[in-house]
Amino acid sequence: MNYSESVAYIHSFPRLAKTGDHRRILTLLHALGDPQEKGHYIHITGTNGKGSTANAIAHVLEASGLEVGLFTSPFIMRFNERMMIDHKPIPDDELVQAVAVARAALDGLRTAQPDFNVTEFEFVTALAFWYFRQRRVDVAVIEVGIGGDTDSTNVITPVVSVLTEVALDHQKLLGNTITAIATHKAGIIKPGVPVVTGDLVPDAAAVVAAKTQSTGSQWFRFGRDFTVPKAKLHGWGQRLTYQDEAGSLPDLIVPLVGDYQQRNMAIAIKTAKVYAQAAHWPLTARDIRQGIAASRWPARLEKISDSPFIVLDGAHNPDGIKGLVAALQELFSGPITVIAGILADKDYEAMADMLTRAFATVYLVPVPGTPRALPEAGYQRLHEGQLRDSWQAALAASLDDDPEQPIVITGSLYLAAAVRQTLLEGKS
Numbered sequence: 001m002n003y004s005e006s007v008a009y010i011h012s013f014p015r016l017a018k019t020g021d022h023r024r025i026l027t028l029l030h031a032l033g034d035p036q037e038k039g040h041y042i043h044i045t046g047t048n049g050k051g052s053t054a055n056a057i058a059h060v061l062e063a064s065g066l067e068v069g070l071f072t073s074p075f076i077m078r079f080n081e082r083m084m085i086d087h088k089p090i091p092d093d094e095l096v097q098a099v100a101v102a103r104a105a106l107d108g109l110r111t112a113q114p115d116f117n118v119t120e121f122e123f124v125t126a127l128a129f130w131y132f133r134q135r136r137v138d139v140a141v142i143e144v145g146i147g148g149d150t151d152s153t154n155v156i157t158p159v160v161s162v163l164t165e166v167a168l169d170h171q172k173l174l175g176n177t178i179t180a181i182a183t184h185k186a187g188i189i190k191p192g193v194p195v196v197t198g199d200l201v202p203d204a205a206a207v208v209a210a211k212t213q214s215t216g217s218q219w220f221r222f223g224r225d226f227t228v229p230k231a232k233l234h235g236w237g238q239r240l241t242y243q244d245e246a247g248s249l250p251d252l253i254v255p256l257v258g259d260y261q262q263r264n265m266a267i268a269i270k271t272a273k274v275y276a277q278a279a280h281w282p283l284t285a286r287d288i289r290q291g292i293a294a295s296r297w298p299a300r301l302e303k304i305s306d307s308p309f310i311v312l313d314g315a316h317n318p319d320g321i322k323g324l325v326a327a328l329q330e331l332f333s334g335p336i337t338v339i340a341g342i343l344a345d346k347d348y349e350a351m352a353d354m355l356t357r358a359f360a361t362v363y364l365v366p367v368p369g370t371p372r373a374l375p376e377a378g379y380q381r382l383h384e385g386q387l388r389d390s391w392q393a394a395l396a397a398s399l400d401d402d403p404e405q406p407i408v409i410t411g412s413l414y415l416a417a418a419v420r421q422t423l424l425e426g427k428s
Helices: 003-011 023-031 050-063 092-112 120-134 178-188 202-215 259-279 285-293 318-331 348-358 376-380 391-401 413-424
Strands: 041-045 068-071 083-085 139-143 160-163 195-197 219-221 226-233 238-244 247-254 302-306 309-312 337-340 361-364 407-410
Touching (some): 023 120, 041 178, 041 259, 050 139, 050 160, 068 120, 120 139, 160 178, 160 259, 259 318, 318 407, 337 348, 348 361, 361 391, 391 407, 391 413
Parallel strands (some): 160 195, 337 361, 337 407
Antiparallel strands (some): 068 083, 226 238, 238 247, 302 309
């Protein structure tokens, strides 16, 4: 298979499976030589913030001289972004090779068990573990897909576990309460493995407290064991101070906006420090400064154009929208236009209501390229927003109305990816 055929083969697998266990992926990984058992890992979950945090962890450790794998989802511009080494996406030819190896292993399993199959995420996760093992990375930062305990990535024993935050999302899979969702996410905490978390809401904190007590895991919590005592806007970014029991790191430059990114960066710094200590690896203040300064992350309050002024953000659940609204109200003193595309399996009514209450001009559009898009009938119920057939139509309407007014496009990373691919394709 060539590159296009390899990517099409990956997308041919079913998205979800009825059973929530690790039998399928462990079977495939065993056929690949159990690469997940041979590496050093940092495992990260959380309702929001896990991508930005994983990215920053990798940047800090790379700045210290380690070769770092990074596995995240979804991709924004090209599939290869899902698995990177030192922030370089897997080359096309190496992805083709990885798919060929994994396909051969899967075909061998099907010879013995004709009905054996895996999901797309299981297959991609296996590819990542195999690729990082082949390249002998020093450490790989692995982002959970959904939840934690039954997620396909939860077949490793990491050096550090990370839980950024817990809020309501994916309730059909994880449950309708914070306690239920936190229980899923705390499933990545392993015996004796330290865990770094955000400042969790009480119900989530209670779950983590019980879990760390039962596993004997040391718990580092934002606001208690490390914090950001000082932060302010610095251009389209922030200048902040990090503080823990070892002292303060002042004047860190972060190329990301939003109060929540202060917490994400603090979690990333603490995680890198815990990993370095466990691995007996030198990590200096200069490494941390350099890594945090490099921690750009696409479609997270990302300014992609100054004229017209366009910002992309992947807020895709009510908690994410709440953080986005707060950030936008801090960033902009005047009116802005919001273009929102929300998936059908999200709490779209609550999300649209939050946006339309906060901003005068909100266009609601379908999310392109996914079967999870909200059908037109769903949008008809969201009468406060102005409906448009596409994000392009909404963008054109906004520019016709006031070409100087800032535009924020949000609601789904799939929408942000489609916009970014269209507007930035071919640009460096």
